Amino acid sequence: MKDIRSCNAEEMKQIVLSYGEKPFRGKQLMEWVHGKQAETFDEMSNLSEKLREKLKEDYIISGMKIIEKQISKKKDTAKYLFSLSDGNVIESVWMKYRHGNSVCISSQAGCRMGCTFCASTLTGLTRNLTAGEMLSQIYEIQRETGERVSNIIVMGMGEPLDNYDNLVKFVRLVSEENGLHISQRSITVSTCGLVDKIRDLMEEQLQITLAISLHAPNDDIRRQTMPVANTYSMDDIFKVCREYFAKTGRRITFEYSMIRGVNDKKEHALELAKRCRGLNCHINLIPLNEVKERDCLRSTAEDIDRFKIILENNRINVTIRREMGSDIDAACGQLRKKYIERTDN
Numbered sequence: 596m597k598d599i600r601s602c603n604a605e606e607m608k609q610i611v612l613s614y615g616e617k618p619f620r621g622k623q624l625m626e627w628v629h630g631k632q633a634e635t636f637d638e639m640s641n642l643s644e645k646l647r648e649k650l651k652e653d654y655i656i657s658g659m660k661i662i663e664k665q666i667s668k669k670k671d672t673a674k675y676l677f678s679l680s681d682g683n684v685i686e687s688v689w690m691k692y693r694h695g696n697s698v699c700i701s702s703q704a705g706c707r708m709g710c711t712f713c714a715s716t717l718t719g720l721t722r723n724l725t726a727g728e729m730l731s732q733i734y735e736i737q738r739e740t741g742e743r744v745s746n747i748i749v750m751g752m753g754e755p756l757d758n759y760d761n762l763v764k765f766v767r768l769v770s771e772e773n774g775l776h777i778s779q780r781s782i783t784v785s786t787c788g789l790v791d792k793i794r795d796l797m798e799e800q801l802q803i804t805l806a807i808s809l810h811a812p813n814d815d816i817r818r819q820t821m822p823v824a825n826t827y828s829m830d831d832i833f834k835v836c837r838e839y840f841a842k843t844g845r846r847i848t849f850e851y852s853m854i855r856g857v858n859d860k861k862e863h864a865l866e867l868a869k870r871c872r873g874l875n876c877h878i879n880l881i882p883l884n885e886v887k888e889r890d891c892l893r894s895t896a897e898d899i900d901r902f903k904i905i906l907e908n909n910r911i912n913v914t915i916r917r918e919m920g921s922d923i924d925a926a927c928g929q930l931r932k933k934y935i936e937r938t939d940n
């Protein structure tokens with residue numbers, strides 16, 4: 596059974612045509628699925644019963660259920676654990692800012708990239724999410740909070756570019772006029788640096804912000820924590836970043852999680868600054884969220900500040916990520932991991 600929430604306007608038109616219906620029924624279907632975010636075919640009252648029955652035979656609506664919700668003490672962050680239609684669980688995070696609400700969504704159940712500090716990858720990759728399942732995380736959170744989402748970050752569980760086609764489809768669907776109509780400029784996609792896929796993404800003419808998880812100033816250190824560094828070198832990454840900027844005009848963000856004694860020394864900051872020279876980029880320093888199964892520790896606040904100052908002195912744009920929700924298992928995959936452990940026992 597295919598997921599109707601993964602279909603766009605053109606596909607819906609083709610679906611109704613294949614059932615012998617008029618093209619405008621496709622528009623009505625689109626309005627139900629992505630406009631009103633219908634959860635059943637039965638509520639699509641202006642479609643004939645015959646058409647609804649046909650749809651039911653061939654399609655599902657990829658809804659998901661909230662099985663757990665944690666709210667931070669300051670009430671500005673909520674973490675959701677969702678159960679998918681096949682019983683898999685994923686997590687998403689809602690963050691309230693003065694300028695609007697952001698949702699951080701998952702792109703896969705699990706992950707196969709194997710970064711040594713990350714909880715998402717502990718149980719490997721279970722499966723890719725469909726475009727509809729990426730959308731459903733936002734639909735459900737909007738419904739539950741009663742508030743509109745204005746920014747999306749694809750930085751939850753999973754490697755979005757390892758689920759490339761569904762990711763691109765999701766970006767187009769969520770920014771469609773008939774859907775949530777969220778500007779692509781308000782969407783950030785974070786990747787561990789799958790260089791070939793970044794090159795493909797460049798050709799899609801999307802307006803999204805690309806964030807690359809760098810977490811190291813050189814290949815030796817990067818290979819200690821990120822297996823993907825054995826496939827793509829820092830030179831490969833910086834080369835593709837320059838191409839990406841030349842092609843799209845979009846500034847790249849680098850994420851740099853600060854791990855004590857591993858990547859947080861003065862010489863690392865200088866080496867990173869040298870690498871970034873001349874590239875229009877922004878570095879986001881992330882105080883590591885310590886994960887119990889991983890032995891990586893968070894850099895001290897002093898070391899993080901020193902690192903930032905060295906970058907600034909070298910005229911690199913840099914910010915330290917504001918910590919939200921550290922009291923609610925905010926690091927990728929932590930909540931899901933706990934849930935799986937509980938249900939396994």
Ligand code: SAH
Binds near residue numbers: 708785806884
């Ligand atoms: N696979 C994508 C997106 C997933 S995670 C990627 O690698 O970019 C989003 C960001 O959080 C990544 O930069 C990731 O490396 C980082 N991250 C994962 N676990 C973390 C932890 N425990 N503490 C701090 N950052 C973490």
